[in-house]
Amino acid sequence: VANMLQAREWFKKSEEGKEVFLTALPLYHSYAMTTCMNQCVYLAGTMILIPNPRELQHVMKEIDQHKPTVFPGAPTMYVAINNYKELDKYNVRSIKACVSGAAGLPLQVQQKFQELTGAKLVEGYGLSEASPVTHANPIYGENRIGTIGLPFSDTLCRIVDVETGKQDMPIGQSGELIIQGPQVMKGYWNRPDETANSLRDGWLFTGDIAEMDADGYFKIVDRKKDMIIVGGFNVYPRDVEEVLFKHPKVLEATAAGIPDPKSGQRVKAYVVLKPGVTATVEELMEYCKENLTNYKRPTVIEFRDSLPKTMIGKVLRRYLVEEDMQKAGK
Known part of the structure; x- marks a missing residue:
């Protein structure tokens, strides 16, 4: 209500x-x-x-x-x-x-x-x-x-450090988005541990990395759990996806981290092309090279007919990663 x-x-x-x-x-x-x-x-x-x-x-x-x-x-x-x-x-x-x-x-x-x-x-x-x-x-x-x-009206928001959740981040810097408001739940049914982790001192910890600008507008960088760490550098899938969506042949795209023995993780992109067009991995790799810094570039690109989604249209990155792990026998 x-x-x-x-x-x-x-x-x-x-x-x-x-x-x-x-x-x-x-x-x-x-x-x-x-x-x-x-x-x-x-x-x-x-x-x-x-x-x-x-x-x-x-x-x-x-x-x-x-x-x-x-x-x-x-x-x-x-x-x-x-x-x-x-x-x-x-x-x-x-x-x-x-x-x-x-x-x-x-x-x-x-x-x-x-x-x-x-x-x-x-x-x-x-x-x-x-x-x-x-x-x-x-x-x-x-x-x-x-x-x-x-x-929304009557909604309080803060951006706090990811490590402790206690320090407010400066304007324009990334951190975890936490929320207070009349629309926030009282807790998870019969799940006290999860409730205690998500609701702390009256604040809902969203698990999303965000930034706030000087005018109070917020930007979601990505899900904390979806962040890819490449050789110590943080890569947010949305940064990669935004670039791929601008390519004239790309209908849909998502990115995820896959294991890498040298850098810990590397970026993999999953791409659905627009109907009736063709593209090569090399073509998209070159495009990413022109538009992304080195550590954010996908090292693997997989073309797919479709991307797995929830009933409301949210792409299920974890299904793609799990599928890759199964193929690799891990």
Whole structure:
């Protein structure tokens, strides 16, 4: 309830009884529950249910027919629409507000979707332990691309050192994002040890590495557990992914750390190409060489037909790493 009211304040110009929510997220997940179902009910809106968002033609027909105005989603959904070959057959100009969560929103995806639809697509952030939304770029204010925006109302945030979690980091420096607010959980059911680790002195430790700028906008660098350490240097997968997404032949990409006897870990990229195009590993390696510092460059690139994802479209890096470990017999 608290998070629904916070979301209503964020979307303050929404019109009661007139908004139409495109719900392509599973309603059992807190993201969809808050941004689609609860918000729609509170506004006396209309909700379009999409049972399978992977059936893109069906999604496009629903958009064309029912004229949604609000479309909460994940980056993979916007990627799919951006690259849908028959997009020009459908009217998608009814959409006016979109918030992307579940994973980092690549700049190229954001810009192209806004050009195609005329909608305002902003990146937000949350986690199930916070009901889930804690941050979002303003729909009616400055959308600072590459950030997760500002904290929701009544939400306090700090960036603290990763080692102890007690020292506040200077503006512009990375650390773990911790949160206080009415939307934060009271704890995990029957899991006191995990609760004590996540909730400390009234703060929720998110496990995400973030930065805050001088204006209070936050940027997620990456998950603490996903950080790759190459010869003592920290590499965040999102830095690699952002570069790969800019390549004109790349549809989707993710990066992960794989074991290396010399440097501890090395960067591996998993790439899905756009339909009908071809590329070589050497081509992408050269591209990364031109756009990434040495220790951030992938030493291995694997082309795949698709990337494993959760029901809300979040790429499962750990599945890819586990698959590699099984192939290596480890």
